[in-house]
Amino acid sequence: MPESPQPQDTRRRRAFEKEALPHMQDLYFAALRLSRNAKDAEDLVQETYLKAFRSFGRWRAGTNFRAWIWRILVNTWVDVCRKRARGPKSADLEGQGMEPEARQEAPSLLENPGALDACVGDDVLRALHALPAPQRLVLLLADVEEFRYRDIARILGIPMGTVMSRLHHARQKMRELLWDYARRQGYGGEKKEAR
Amino acid sequence: MNCVEIRRAADALIDGELSGAGKLRVEEHLKYCAQCRQWVDSARRTRDTVRSRVVKPEPPGRLETRIRRALDAGRPPAQGPRG
Numbered sequence: 001m002p003e004s005p006q007p008q009d010t011r012r013r014r015a016f017e018k019e020a021l022p023h024m025q026d027l028y029f030a031a032l033r034l035s036r037n038a039k040d041a042e043d044l045v046q047e048t049y050l051k052a053f054r055s056f057g058r059w060r061a062g063t064n065f066r067a068w069i070w071r072i073l074v075n076t077w078v079d080v081c082r083k084r085a086r087g088p089k090s091a092d093l094e095g096q097g098m099e100p101e102a103r104q105e106a107p108s109l110l111e112n113p114g115a116l117d118a119c120v121g122d123d124v125l126r127a128l129h130a131l132p133a134p135q136r137l138v139l140l141l142a143d144v145e146e147f148r149y150r151d152i153a154r155i156l157g158i159p160m161g162t163v164m165s166r167l168h169h170a171r172q173k174m175r176e177l178l179w180d181y182a183r184r185q186g187y188g189g190e191k192k193e194a195r
Numbered sequence: 196m197n198c199v200e201i202r203r204a205a206d207a208l209i210d211g212e213l214s215g216a217g218k219l220r221v222e223e224h225l226k227y228c229a230q231c232r233q234w235v236d237s238a239r240r241t242r243d244t245v246r247s248r249v250v251k252p253e254p255p256g257r258l259e260t261r262i263r264r265a266l267d268a269g270r271p272p273a274q275g276p277r278g
């Protein structure tokens with residue numbers, strides 16, 4: 001849609017800002033989790049908005065704008081990773097598939113589920129960053145942004161089944177990490193702690 | 196369904212993504228399997244911990260300025276008459 005007369009430009013711009021700007025805080029939060037530093041996160045969000053604006057004509061009013069712009073964020077981030085890696089060595093993109101090894105069950109946590117109450121926001125962020133990027137992303141989408149699986153599949157461009165298995169592994173890993181943090185803070189009644 | 200399958204379905208269950216026969220089968224299993232109930236409970240707590248602890252920072256004010264400027268400069272490559 002290259003040719004748009006001026007008044008339409010303004011209307012389009014206004015319509016875009018109305019739809020898109022309210023998502024800035026969410027997108028910025030995700031960008032921080034993906035980029036790991038504020039400057040890259042800002043670049044990522046800016047690039048996302050620019051791309052979204054350019055293809056705004058392809059978004060159909062009434063459909064899920066939020067999922068639409070999130071998909072652009074993810075694709076933009078993937079592009080950035082690829083460019084930066086300039087080859088197959090993109091650490092961030094590695095592990096797109098699954099982690100083969102079956103996680104063990106963290107039995108102590110199962111018996112002390114309340115221990116997670118000890119975890120604070122920083123613990124959650126730390127755990128998020130300890131996840132491989134694909135798991136971090138699916139967890140952000142499902143647990144922080146509360147997208148439906150259907151939308152997550154669209155945003156990530158993967159089948160529903162992959163969404164589910166990736167989320168399953170991500171939550172298991174998350175649970176282990178949070179449990180570990182909680183335990184180190186002395187919660188959860190570890191028998192060995194008695195001295 | 197065995198316990199492994201149930202646990203794999205636990206996420207979909209707590210996210211309200213199961214329905215119909217699949218949901219019934221999981222719920223039936225949970226009625227008599229305490230270990231899977233524990234599993235589901237801990238999956239739910241993990242999710243809720245993430246959900247409740249995350250605080251999204253206000254983006255820096257300059258970000259919106261940057262975005263607006265980028266939009267000003269980056270309108271679609273219109274070949275039309277532009278001042």
Ligand SMILES: [Zn+2]
Binds near residue numbers: 197201231
């Ligand atoms: Zn069971």
